[in-house]
Amino acid sequence: MADGSVSLSGQLAATTLHEAVSSSEVAKAEFSDRVPIRSVVSRPDGGAGLAGHRVRIGGWVKTGRKADKDAFAFLELNDGSCPANLQVIVDASVSDLSPLVPTGTCIAVDGVLKLPPAGTKQKVELRVEKVVHVGPVDPAKYPLPKTRLTLEFLRDFVHLRPRTNTISAVARLRNALAYATHTFFQKHRFLYVHTPIITTSDCEGAGEMFQVTTLISEADKLEKDLIKNPPPSAADIEAAQLLVKEKGEVVAQLKSAKAKKEDINASVAELKKEKENLAKLEERSKLKPGIPRKDGKIDYGLDFFARQAFLTVSGQLQVESYACCLSSVYTFGPTFRAEHSHTSRHLAEFWMVEPEIAFAELKDDMNCAEAYVRFLCQWLLDNCFDDMEFMADKFDKTCIERLRMVASTPFERISYTEAVELLEEAVKGGRKFENKVEWGIDLASEHERYLTEVKFQKPVIVYNYPKDIKAFYMRLNDDSKTVAAMDVLVPKVGELIGGSQREERYDVIQQRIKDMGLPIEPYEWYLDLRRYGTVKHCGFGLGFERMLLFATGIENIRDVIPFPRYPGRADL
Numbered sequence: 195m196a197d198g199s200v201s202l203s204g205q206l207a208a209t210t211l212h213e214a215v216s217s218s219e220v221a222k223a224e225f226s227d228r229v230p231i232r233s234v235v236s237r238p239d240g241g242a243g244l245a246g247h248r249v250r251i252g253g254w255v256k257t258g259r260k261a262d263k264d265a266f267a268f269l270e271l272n273d274g275s276c277p278a279n280l281q282v283i284v285d286a287s288v289s290d291l292s293p294l295v296p297t298g299t300c301i302a303v304d305g306v307l308k309l310p311p312a313g314t315k316q317k318v319e320l321r322v323e324k325v326v327h328v329g330p331v332d333p334a335k336y337p338l339p340k341t342r343l344t345l346e347f348l349r350d351f352v353h354l355r356p357r358t359n360t361i362s363a364v365a366r367l368r369n370a371l372a373y374a375t376h377t378f379f380q381k382h383r384f385l386y387v388h389t390p391i392i393t394t395s396d397c398e399g400a401g402e403m404f405q406v407t408t409l410i411s412e413a414d415k416l417e418k419d420l421i422k423n424p425p426p427s428a429a430d431i432e433a434a435q436l437l438v439k440e441k442g443e444v445v446a447q448l449k450s451a452k453a454k455k456e457d458i459n460a461s462v463a464e465l466k467k468e469k470e471n472l473a474k475l476e477e478r479s480k481l482k483p484g485i486p487r488k489d490g491k492i493d494y495g496l497d498f499f500a501r502q503a504f505l506t507v508s509g510q511l512q513v514e515s516y517a518c519c520l521s522s523v524y525t526f527g528p529t530f531r532a533e534h535s536h537t538s539r540h541l542a543e544f545w546m547v548e549p550e551i552a553f554a555e556l557k558d559d560m561n562c563a564e565a566y567v568r569f570l571c572q573w574l575l576d577n578c579f580d581d582m583e584f585m586a587d588k589f590d591k592t593c594i595e596r597l598r599m600v601a602s603t604p605f606e607r608i609s610y611t612e613a614v615e616l617l618e619e620a621v622k623g624g625r626k627f628e629n630k631v632e633w634g635i636d637l638a639s640e641h642e643r644y645l646t647e648v649k650f651q652k653p654v655i656v657y658n659y660p661k662d663i664k665a666f667y668m669r670l671n672d673d674s675k676t677v678a679a680m681d682v683l684v685p686k687v688g689e690l691i692g693g694s695q696r697e698e699r700y701d702v703i704q705q706r707i708k709d710m711g712l713p714i715e716p717y718e719w720y721l722d723l724r725r726y727g728t729v730k731h732c733g734f735g736l737g738f739e740r741m742l743l744f745a746t747g748i749e750n751i752r753d754v755i756p757f758p759r760y761p762g763r764a765d766l
């Protein structure tokens with residue numbers, strides 16, 4: 195990709211998104227008679243121009259109160275289509291008001307949009323003519339009271355927390371970033387490739403993978419057991435029947451000879467045991483095991499795929515096989531790491547955006563990464579300004595400024611060696627780091643944040659890392675000490691993107707795999723990409739949740755993914 199060829203504007207889609215709210219008609223939701231609250235209150239005139247329109251609105255009550263001696267109820271209604279609420283007024287002659295006011299109640303109403311009395315904040319309100327649905331809430335039991343709730347508290351209610359202003363704003367921003375991601379890559383003619391979730395390759399070679407096993411059903415358990423312990427043969431049954439007969443005769447003899455009571459009891463007990471055994475054998479003889487596998491293995495848990503399988507840590511290796519014939523591709527999906535990290539930056543399940551470009555080198559990779567990140571920032575400014583204002587107000591006053599700065603500022607680019615020199619200078623100047631600074635270290639988050647927040651005050655791309663701290667697939671530089679890797683570091687978050695030019699030379703990569711002590715066999719297919727029609731190519735991975743942290747200013751990564759998974763936690 196040539197320098198500067200990438201458009202940074204999100205304008206194209208901005209037009210489409212805003213069309214609905216600027217027309218003089220009331221825009222209904224697709225496939226429904228309902229008018230989303232966004233189509234009323236997010237118009238440039240705040241909805242005033244729609245006064246007089248009759249609409250159906252549905253939503254959940256944020257706050258509700260009765261007024262004028264219970265003659266009216268004022269309800270702040272939100273339907274998730276935008277951060278703003280619509281004020282809804284219900285007359286006691288229209289409906290029983292008490293069930294409508296508790297926070298969390300769902301209502302659908304038909305009514306007329308009216309201009310509110312002068313001096314009120316909102317530009318339009320809804321006078322209800324008919325209540326068409328009520329989903330009531332018992333306020334004594336509702337787990338999310340109106341008081342301000344911490345994000346930590348809300349993690350115990352992952353199914354209810356999207357009802358809060360914060361988590362619903364995160365959901366809209368997440369959606370916008372996903373849409374922007376597809377828009378960016380599609381605009382640049384990248385093909386979206388679905389890479390597998392279940393895999394047998396460990397892309398990063400770090401071994402932090404979740405293993406996939408199958409749940410064994412009762413039927414499978416039985417079958418497994420029967421293969422290990424085959425059902426009794428006819429001869430086994432006959433032998434057991436004989437034993438029952440013999441023991442029965444012994445008991446009969448003892449009884450007729452009026453033997454000692456203990457002897458009779460002992461023989462009756464033995465007879466009972468043999469009868470039970472016979473019954474079990476007869477029962478088991480009716481069972482039929484399935485056909486044993488050819489390889490004679492019976493461990494259903496691990497053998498579904500005939501080899502050990504794992505959840506993917508990255509779609510990179512597989513997407514490379516598509517880049518090496520379809521040229522520009524990307525994948526975007528969930529990835530998994532079984533790291534025992536309890537930090538606010540790690541999740542066991544997170545989403546990654548991974549483009550891969552053929553006929554391209556490290557410089558092109560950096561150009562693409564920079565253009566993509568700047569596009570995302572511009573997109574949020576163009577399409578989600580209301581949600582960004584909410585974030586600025588609630589979490590981080592500087593988040594809008596940060597987006598503007600990134601969207602409009604070229605990133606700094608420095609080599610790893612230069613980065614270490616800058617950090618060493620900082621140490622000499624009196625700056626304290628917890629982690630030591632010397633050539634060969636992996637940059638710690640405090641180092642990354644120093645570079646982006648203190649030294650350059652903008653995103654920094656660090657490239658050409660020591661080969662010993664990077665993965666086997668990265669292209670060895672001519673100095674034989676470094677590889678053509680690059681990380682995009684941003685203020686607030688640190689590493690947002692990791693990428694590299696891939697080693698396309700068959701002999702070199704084969705040697706690298708060996709030198710790193712990795713087995714060759716699982717990578718044979720990957721080596722085929724170099725054996726047949728090899729090409730220079732590069733790619734990167736953007737941590738989708740980290741982009742959300744960067745954009746919103748939210749501190750903990752567990753709050754920017756709908757259902758966070760981390761050690762000890764996999765709710766729902």
Ligand SMILES: NC(=O)C[C@H](N)C(=O)O
Nearest residue numbers: 508510548692693734735
């Ligand atoms: N696609 C990439 O380059 C991302 C890389 N495989 C990682 O997991 O960091």
